[in-house]
Amino acid sequence: MPGPHDEQTFESAVVHEMTTRSGWQERSAGDYDRQLRLVPPDLEAFLTATQPDAVDKLVERLGDSWLRKTCEVLAKSLKRPGDTLKLLRRGKNVHGVPLRLAFFKPTHGLNPDVVARYEANVLTVIRQVPYSPDHGRTVDLGLFVNGVPVADAELKNGTDQQVPDAVDQYMRDRDPRDAFLSRRSVVHFAADPHLVMMTTQLAGGDTVFLPFNRGSDTSTEAGAGNWQPDDALH
Numbered sequence: 218m219p220g221p222h223d224e225q226t227f228e229s230a231v232v233h234e235m236t237t238r239s240g241w242q243e244r245s246a247g248d249y250d251r252q253l254r255l256v257p258p259d260l261e262a263f264l265t266a267t268q269p270d271a272v273d274k275l276v277e278r279l280g281d282s283w284l285r286k287t288c289e290v291l292a293k294s295l296k297r298p299g300d301t302l303k304l305l306r307r308g309k310n311v312h313g314v315p316l317r318l319a320f321f322k323p324t325h326g327l328n329p330d331v332v333a334r335y336e337a338n339v340l341t342v343i344r345q346v347p348y349s350p351d352h353g354r355t356v357d358l359g360l361f362v363n364g365v366p367v368a369d370a371e372l373k374n375g376t377d378q379q380v381p382d383a384v385d386q387y388m389r390d391r392d393p394r395d396a397f398l399s400r401r402s403v404v405h406f407a408a409d410p411h412l413v414m415m416t417t418q419l420a421g422g423d424t425v426f427l428p429f430n431r432g433s434d435t436s437t438e439a440g441a442g443n444w445q446p447d448d449a450l451h
Contacts, residue, residue: 251350253292259339260364280359366401375409383407393419
């Protein structure tokens with residue numbers, strides 16, 4: 218059985234916080250498509266809820282395989298670092314059908330339709346993501362917005378292994394050329410119960426990680442962090 222301070226328990230605690238307090242849902246690793254490096258069920262749920270007319274057109278033009286073919290188009294568009302954010306911000310034309318891939322937080326809540334579209338975003342966390350079809354290695358957590366990967370994390374329990382071990386894992390054991398890590402996921406987190414570090418670009422032994430900490434007591438230098446709630450992705 219897992220102990221109170223092992224990595225699996227910490228991983229479970231992180232996922233619990235995300236799913237009970239921050240609006241994320243958990244999916245199994247089996248919902249992640251290793252070939253496409255996407256989560257097709259999330260994309261289907263988002264498009265069906267927010268753009269049903271567009272879905273009808275895709276079904277008309279592509280048949281029952283519309284979701285797979287749509288995911289293939291999206292996957293091919295994620296060729297370079299930065300393409301993920303472009304896709305989420307600008308959307309994509311799929312076989313002549315314009316699609317929005319995310320709705321960002323409105324500046325005010327005066328328009329209920331805009332708020333409803335924002336709230337329809339599907340935020341998913343998956344544990345032990347088998348991120349590549351080329352091997353069986355996993356990342357501890359994968360974070361997805363409407364089926365598109367946006368972040369990943371390596372977690373350590375804070376006792377026998379800590380953040381420097383997670384950093385070393387990214388630098389030594391993760392191929393910086395991997396499509397998921399280099400061209401899909403926007404940010405990589407190394408975390409233990411006391412500290413979080415992040416990088417937006419893996420470069421092997423030259424990778425630079427920066428602090429990403431809320432801090433336990435921002436009135437003191439020792440407890441201060443550089444993250445505040447208002448910094449969360451909107």
